[in-house]
Amino acid sequence: MPGSRARTPGRYDSLQLIPWWQQADVAKARIMVxxxxxxxxxxxxxxxxxxxxxxxxxxxxxxxASNLTRSVLFRDGDIGHHKAEIAAGRxxxxxxxxxxxxxxxxxxxxxxxxxxKHMDVVIAAVDNFAARIFINRAxxxxxxxxxxxxxxxLMGEAHVYIPGKGACYECNLPPDAYRDITRRFSCQMPQxxxxxxxxxxxxxxxxxxxxxxxxxxxxxxHHRKVEGxxxxxxxxxxxxxxxxxxxxxxxxYVHDPLxxxxxxxxxxxxxxxxxxxxxxxxxxxxxxxxxLDFNIVTNLSCLCGYSDGHVKRxxxxxxxxxxxxRCQKMLRTDITSIVDRSSASLLDCTLGEAGVPPWHIVTVxxxxxxxxxxxxxDKKRVLNYI
Numbered sequence: 217m218p219g220s221r222a223r224t225p226g227r228y229d230s231l232q233l234i235p236w237w238q239q240a241d242v243a244k245a246r247i248m249v250x251x252x253x254x255x256x257x258x259x260x261x262x263x264x265x266x267x268x269x270x271x272x273x274x275x276x277x278x279x280x281a282s283n284l285t286r287s288v289l290f291r292d293g294d295i296g297h298h299k300a301e302i303a304a305g306r307x308x309x310x311x312x313x314x315x316x317x318x319x320x321x322x323x324x325x326x327x328x329x330x331x332x333k334h335m336d337v338v339i340a341a342v343d344n345f346a347a348r349i350f351i352n353r354a355x356x357x358x359x360x361x362x363x364x365x366x367x368x369x370l371m372g373e374a375h376v377y378i379p380g381k382g383a384c385y386e387c388n389l390p391p392d393a394y395r396d397i398t399r400r401f402s403c404q405m406p407q408x409x410x411x412x413x414x415x416x417x418x419x420x421x422x423x424x425x426x427x428x429x430x431x432x433x434x435x436x437x438h439h440r441k442v443e444g445x446x447x448x449x450x451x452x453x454x455x456x457x458x459x460x461x462x463x464x465x466x467x468x469y470v471h472d473p474l475x476x477x478x479x480x481x482x483x484x485x486x487x488x489x490x491x492x493x494x495x496x497x498x499x500x501x502x503x504x505x506x507x508l509d510f511n512i513v514t515n516l517s518c519l520c521g522y523s524d525g526h527v528k529r530x531x532x533x534x535x536x537x538x539x540x541x542r543c544q545k546m547l548r549t550d551i552t553s554i555v556d557r558s559s560a561s562l563l564d565c566t567l568g569e570a571g572v573p574p575w576h577i578v579t580v581x582x583x584x585x586x587x588x589x590x591x592x593x594d595k596k597r598v599l600n601y602i
Contacts, residue, residue, distance in 0.1 A: 227267070227311075227313070228267055231266065231267075236438055236440070237438070238438060239267065241437060241438065242266060242267050242268060242269065242434075242437065243267055243268075243269040243313070244269050244270075245268050245269055245270065245336050245337075245437050246269070246270040246272070246334060246335045246336050247263060247268050247270070247271055247272070247335060247336060247337050247338070247339060247433060248271075248272040248273075248274070248331065248332070248335045248337075248338045248339070249263070249271065249272070249273050249274075249338075249339050249341060250274055250275075250323050250327075250338065250339070250340045250341060250342055250347065250351060251274075251275055251323075251340065251341035251342045251343075251347075252273055252275040252277075252289075252299040252300050252303045252341070253275070253277070253283065253286070253287065253299070253341060253343075254283070254286035254287055254367070254417050254419065254422040255341035255365055255366075255367055255417075255422045255425060255426050256273075256275065256299075256303070256341035256426075257286070257287040257288050257289045257290070257303065257422070257426075258288070258419075258422045258423050258425075258426025258427065259339050259341055259365075259426045259429055259430055260273065260289065260303055260307055261288055261289065261307075261310065261426075262426060262427060262430040263307075263314075263430060263433075264307040264310040264311045264314055265310065265311065266430070266434070267311060267313055267314060268314060269313075269314055269315060270314070270315050270316075270317075270599075270601070271304075271307060271314060271315070271316045271317070272316075272317045272318070272319075272331065272335070272599065273300045273303055273304055273316065273317070273318040273319070274300060274318070274319040274320075274321055274323055274326070274327060275298070275299040275300040275303075275320065276320065276321055276322045276323070277298075277299050278296055278297060278298055278299065279294045279295050279296065279297055279298075279299055279302060280295060281295055283299075285419065286417055286418065286419045286422060287419075288419070289302065289303045289306040289307070290302060290303075290306075298318075298320040299320075300318040300319060300320050301318055301320060303318070304316040304317070304318040304602060305602070308602060315601040315602070316601065316602055317598070317599045317600050317601045317602070318600070319598070322532075323342065323347045323350055323351065324346055324347060324350045324531065325510075325529065325531055325532055325571070325573065326573050327350075327354065327573060328484075328572075328573040328574055328575035328576035328577070328591070328594065328598070329354055329357060329358055329474075329575075329576055329577035329590075330575035330576060330577055330590045330591065330592065330594070330595070330598075331575050331598055331599075332354045332355060332357075332358050332360050333358035333359075333360065333477075333577065333590070334595075334599075335360050336360070336361075336436070336437060337360070337361050337362065337363065337433045337436055337437065338351060338354075338355055338360055338361070338362040338363070339362070339363045339365070339429050339430070339433060340362060340363065340364045340365060341365055341426070341429075343366070343415050345389075345393040345394075348364060348385055349385065349386060349389075349393075351364075351385075352377065352384055352385035352386055352470060353386075353470055355377065355379060356377075356379045356384055356470050356471060356472075356473065357473055357474050357577075358473070358474060358477075358577070359379045359380070359473055360379070361376065361377065361378045361379070361436050361442075361444075362376075362377050363375070363376050363377075363429045363432050363433055364376075364377065364385060364447075365425050365426065365428075365429045366425075367415070367417050367421045367422055367425050368415050368416060368417060368421075369416050369417065369418065369421070369452075370418060370420070370421055370451070370452030370453055371421065371449075371450065371451050371452055371453070372421045372422075372424060372425035372449075372450050372452075373425070373447055373448065373449040373450065373460075374425050374428040374429045374432065374447055374448050375445075375446070375447030375460075375462070376432050376436075376442055376443065376444060376445075376446055376447065377444055377445060378436075378442065378444030378445075379444075379471075379473065380444075380471075381443075381444035381445075382443060382444030382445030382446070382462070382464055383444070383445030383462035383463060383464040383465065383468075384445070384468060384470050384471060385470075386468055386470050387445070387462060387463065387464055387465035387468045387470075388462050388463055388465065420452070421450075421452055424450060424452070425450065428448055428450075443461070445461065445462040445463075445464060446459070446460065446461050446462070447459075447460045447461075447462070448460070474577065474579070474588045475586060475588075476586070476587050476588060477577060477588045477589075477590055478587060478588070478589050478590065479589075479590050479592050480495070480589050480590060480591055480592060480593070481592055481593050482591055482592075482593050483568070483574065483591055483593040483594050483597075484566065484567040484568040484572045484573070484574055484575075484576060484578075484591050484594060485566060485567075485568040485574070485594075486566065487566060487567055487591065488563065488564050488565060488566050488567070489506055489555045489559070489562050489563050489564075489565060489567065489570075490557075490563040490564055492506055492567070492578065492580065492589065493505075493506065493555075493556070493557060493563075493580070495589070496580040496582065496587060496589070497580075497582050503582060503583055504556065504557070504580065504581070504582040505554050505555060505556035505580070505581055505582075506554070506555040506556070506578060506579070506580050507553065507554060507579045507580070507581050507586075508553040508554070508555070508570070508572070508578070509553070509579075510529060510530070510531060510553065510571065511529075511530040511531070511551045511552065511553050512527055512528065512529055512530060512551070512552060512553065512562075512570050512571060513527070513528045513529075513530050513533065513549050513550065513551055514527060514550045514551070514552060514561055514562065515549075515550040515561075516528075516538070516547040516548070516549060516550075517547060517548045517550075518540040518542065518543060518545060518547050518548065519545070520540060520542050520543040520545070521542075522540050522541065522542045522543075522547075524547075525561065527561075527562065527565050527569060527570050527571075528571070529570065529571025530549070530551055532571060567591070574591070574594035574597055574598050575590075575591055575592070575594035575595055575597075575598045576590075576591055576594075577589065577590045577591075578591070
């Protein structure tokens with residue numbers, strides 16, 4: 217018609233040509249990406265292009281020159297900066313519509329279960345058993361699907377795990393994996409080695425596997441058929457994909473979800489163990505206790521007479537922390553994961569001081585009953601969207 221204007225094509229027009237595509241659902245989606253290395257870069261880039269509305273990134277590492285050959289989001293000037301922070305900014309450059317939050321931290325010690333519970337999907341781009349096992353257990357506790365990925369040279373694989381539907385990551389895990397975790401978290405091993413995980417990779421295999429992971433996440437978001445405990449293995453040397461189906465192990469204890477979760481408008485930084493025990497049950501007695509999902513050190517001592525009674529989270533300690541500053545011998549550690557009303561040295565310690573991460577879900581047992589408490593006041597601090 218004379219004088220009429222042609223419609224300007226929209227950013228998501230081509231995606232919405234897919235019959236089952238729901239861009240409104242994509243825009244509301246919440247996805248956490250664990251790891252912002254080569255594989256994580258490809259995953260994040262794809263999520264931004266698709267318009268995934270809320271993306272949360274966690275990575276403990278800083279950018280090195282060697283990352284530049286494999287990571288589309290990083291530049292020369294980024295060397296030395298935190299991967300998670302730089303990746304978050306670049307995603308906003310790619311697509312200003314989306315919201316991105318990030319955390320420079322360790323997956324195994326800094327992620328609260330409340331964050332995982334809040335997500336629609338978790339996508340893992342990590343390179344060690346310890347992180348994958350943590351993600352698997354966290355997701356199965358709160359009922360969040362997760363997608364595992366791994367790459368090396370020209371080979372890679374992607375697996376989907378859905379709580380309540382099929383095998384989990386640990387159903388078929390070999391004993392060697394647990395020995396690797398014990399080695400990584402041995403007090404004889406420096407923290408830098410615990411967290412290091414450099415593997416030979418190419419940007420091409422990262423692109424392939426990252427695309428498969430994001431595609432599986434899209435199917436979950438759109439309620440398309442996705443089999444839990446299934447996966448694809450790709451061999452780039454002969455360009456062959458192989459489908460895999462993992463066997464469900466009914467004896468695997470990971471499949472036991474948190475039964476009752478109460479939301480608390482409180483933070484781990486201002487709630488002591490005494491406060492939580494008071495909230496959980498007014499009746500005095502040793503039958504009520506906080507059950508942490510990690511060990512805390514209540515005292516470090518040495519035969520030479522040195523002692524340190526400050527509460528610490530055991531898996532955050534390294535060789536130097538466990539060495540006596542006076543005689544350089546290994547310190548004796550008093551360790552617990554249970555806090556009750558008889559724990560005099562711990563009752564007035566806040567959960568945060570004991571190493572409980574923000575927005576965590578903490579379980580209290582009274583008799584045979586367990587109730588879990590989600591510390592929701594930490595949500596805004598964690599989801600620092602840009």
